[in-house]
Amino acid sequence: MFQSxxxxxxxxxxxxxxLVIYMLAPLVVTLVISFSSALYLTFPPPGFxxxxxxxxxxxxxxxxxxxxxxxxxxxxAFIATIFGTAAALALNRMTSRWALVIRGVLMAPxxxxxxxxxxxxxxxxxxxxxxxxxxxxIIAHVILTLPFVLSTVSANLAxxxxxxxxxxxxxxxxxxxxxxxxxxxxISPSVMSxxxxxxxxxxxxxxxxxxxxxxxxxxxxxxxxxxxxGDTDPTIAAIATVLFMFSLLALLMDGIARxxxxxxxxx
Numbered sequence: 001m002f003q004s005x006x007x008x009x010x011x012x013x014x015x016x017x018x019l020v021i022y023m024l025a026p027l028v029v030t031l032v033i034s035f036s037s038a039l040y041l042t043f044p045p046p047g048f049x050x051x052x053x054x055x056x057x058x059x060x061x062x063x064x065x066x067x068x069x070x071x072x073x074x075x076x077a078f079i080a081t082i083f084g085t086a087a088a089l090a091l092n093r094m095t096s097r098w099a100l101v102i103r104g105v106l107m108a109p110x111x112x113x114x115x116x117x118x119x120x121x122x123x124x125x126x127x128x129x130x131x132x133x134x135x136x137x138i139i140a141h142v143i144l145t146l147p148f149v150l151s152t153v154s155a156n157l158a159x160x161x162x163x164x165x166x167x168x169x170x171x172x173x174x175x176x177x178x179x180x181x182x183x184x185x186x187i188s189p190s191v192m193s194x195x196x197x198x199x200x201x202x203x204x205x206x207x208x209x210x211x212x213x214x215x216x217x218x219x220x221x222x223x224x225x226x227x228x229x230g231d232t233d234p235t236i237a238a239i240a241t242v243l244f245m246f247s248l249l250a251l252l253m254d255g256i257a258r259x260x261x262x263x264x265x266x267x
Contacts, residue, residue: 034241065219066242077202148197
């Protein structure tokens with residue numbers, strides 16, 4: 001019996017390692033190619049060079065696309081964090097049966113296929129005059145990223161001790177003071193996590209951006225899509241590495257914030 005458990009435990013470990021290698025291998029290949037000295041996509045590279053990163057930051061097309069993505073993700077993540085946190089607090093305190101309906105509507109972008117969401121947003125924004133505008137892309141990214149903030153903060157509120165708020169109110173604190181000095185500091189790790197997730201999702205989003213972007217307003221993911229369809233060089237690998245490093249940095253910041261706050265990673 002003991003040997004059987006060791007065998008299956010070892011087999012699970014081998015399968016897990018193979019899955020990790022299978023998932024990380026494309027990232028490693030992309031990272032290596034981004035430092036290639038070749039003039040085309042080839043692996044292994046004949047040599048190492050920073051020429052593609054230099055080209056990325058010296059090419060107006062790529063710098064404009066990166067700047068557009070930054071102009072979208074910062075306000076989108078900030079707005080999604082505010083509204084997502086407010087919605088989580090409100091739904092956590094609601095006892096009405098409509099709470100589940102409202103939560104379902106807000107979480108719908110995680111359930112509905114993104115292509116359907118993109119088509120719906122495209123149709124509405126064409127009527128409202130938001131198609132091809134920076135404001136339209138920001139609003140669309142808020143719609144897509146808000147569920148991540150809502151779910152993250154809601155998970156924290158599910159184990160939040162409401163007696164701490166009651167104690168503050170009994171000591172004479174106003175509702176705003178209670179929120180600012182008691183509630184917000186306790187849920188701040190989940191709020192920060194939600195904001196980081198929103199930034200990553202916004203930065204990597206393609207489908208909705210593809211529907212709403214124009215040659216004048218084009219995020220970096222749409223520019224990558226356009227380049228892949230045409231003449232491809234290792235610059236695309238350098239851009240992909242930048243996107244990956246941004247996501248990795250966000251996850252590391254989230255882990256550090258949770259470790260300092262003593263909050264369990266699952267919340």
